[in-house]
Amino acid sequence: MTQLDARPKAGDTVRGGSAGAAQDGGVQGKGLGGGSVGLLGSAVIGISTVAPVYCLTSTLGSTAGEVGLQMPAVFLAGFLPMLLVAFAYRELNRVMPDCGTSFTWTVKAFGPRVGWMCGWGLVIATIIVLSNLAGVATSFFWLLAGEVTGSDAVAALDDSKPVHIVTCLVFIAAATAISYRGMTATKGVQYALVGLQLAVLAVFVVMAFAKAGSVDFPTSASFSWSWMNPFAVQSFAAFTAGLSLSIFMYWGWDTCLTANEETVGSDRTPGRAALISMVVLVGAYLATAVAAQMLVGSGDTGLGLANPETSSNVFAELAGPVMGPGLGVLLFVAVLASAAASLQTTFIPVARTVLAMSTYEALPASFARVHPRFKTPGRATVWAGVATGVFYTVMTLLSENVLVDTIYALGLMICFYYALTAFACVWYFRHELTRSSRDFLFKALCPGVGGVLLTAVFAKTLYDMWDPAYGSGSSVLGVGSVFVIGVGLLLLGAVLMTVMSRLSPAFFRGEVLTKETPSLVVED
Secondary structure: OOOEEOOOOOOOEOOOOOOOOOOOOOOEOOOOOOOOEOHHHHHHHHHHHHOHHHHHHHHHHHHHHHHHHHHHHHHHHHHHHHHHHHHHHHHHHHHOOOOOOHHHHHHHHHOHHHHHHHHHHHHHHHHHHHHHHHHHHHHHHHHHHHHHHOOHHHHHHHHOHHHHHHHHHHHHHHHHHHHHOOHHHHHHHHHHHHHHHHHHHHHHHHHHHHHOOOOOOOOOOOOOHHHHOHHHOOOHHHHHHHHHHHHHHHOOOOHHHHOHHHEOOOOOHHHHHHHHHHHHHHHHHHHHHHHHHHHHOOOOOOOOOOOOOOHHHHHHHHHHHHHHHHHHHHHHHHHHHHHHHHHHHOHHHHHHHHHHHHHOOOOOHHHHEEOOOOOOOHHHHHHHHHHHHHHHHHHHHHOHHHHHHHHHOHHHHHHHHHHHHHHHHHHHOOOOOOOOHHHHHHHHHHHHHHHHHHHHHHHHHHHHHOOOOOOOOOEEOOEEHHHHHHHHHHHHHHHHHHHHHHHOHHHHOOOOOOOOOOOOOOOO
């Protein structure tokens, strides 16, 4: 298809934020479809990318296994650094509403090399998530098909590696096609899928509360406010393990920001949408965690959340007992809708980050092409789909252990680029921090504390990954395979950055997107 080259042109700069904001410093428009999404649409996209129902069914059990009845407290603890970092995103977006988000902002604060690695962390984390979501959507598709047809043979098709891979590639292709057609198509699909999963989750929570303590659920636990106390977790190691899982459950809210150039009120609406998404998510997670614990407890027997035989897919076990055979099918549909919706919206951050990196000459020029009709980064979207399909196929054919360990390594990437973005906010606005109490709170204190917390989780995760017991239990020369994969992917980014510095030296000399400190920002 014919596409437009969105490489920078003379006078093609755009300024974000309020009057008197930072000098342009090379920030440029990219030809995306402006005004395609409003506040509600942006918030829905943020919630969709997180995939709350999928996250809950896959992590309720493992989190309960780590921290027991303190799971609600750990969900709150995971929410805290995400909320603090969200303030950093909001403040940076107000003066630089650029779809490159973390990449662009860290370049402006710390220079091209730190910014390039931050962008790489976001891109590789997103590819890992996309491949995982496609696999989950595939598994639940065949599981749902088996439930609807009443055939164990149909459900067992997911156990066939060729069938699983082909189905997975079909999901990836469909999600890529929808994302390729623009934010309007994306928004319409997401309203339906997000509405469905949240409605079914609400029904599940209400029915779980109603049945808690009944004779049908002998492992029920009575509610206690001590569930909200993170200091009651049995050990620091258990707390950090649970916290790492909790942080993963919130990942994706920043998609609201990567769609900023396509959002009405690009300097303010995405930040507000991100905060709305966060509030909805923490509310859904806390309600579900409390309801599930009151219903079946956090033990490792029977329907207990930490039962190793059922903990990887809690809703599959609880759907029938809680909602009955008829409504129970809806919970399978909700998980499939959650994974499918997130699969589609997760293309937004990776494609737009690649678009920005290409526009600023940090990646090859071909990725900067924007479709003339759909106003989307068409080439970047297609290549993200191809990379996801290849990554998942290769990992699945190599070993299930490699795929599992790659997912475990994801937390390292998330903490890496979120923490860098938080510190970029503090450093970029360093000359404004004493101007008012608001500036100090939202541009220094909140982002700084959030960055420190995520850095601590990054360091502890890195230390734990060295142990071969972490993840699948596989090792390479005595070193945990999760460590090898996580650090190896970051080092791969460093190698690619070195190659690009030879191919595109202007960006790495700071001539395209300049490092700067903002001038006085006049608040509206």
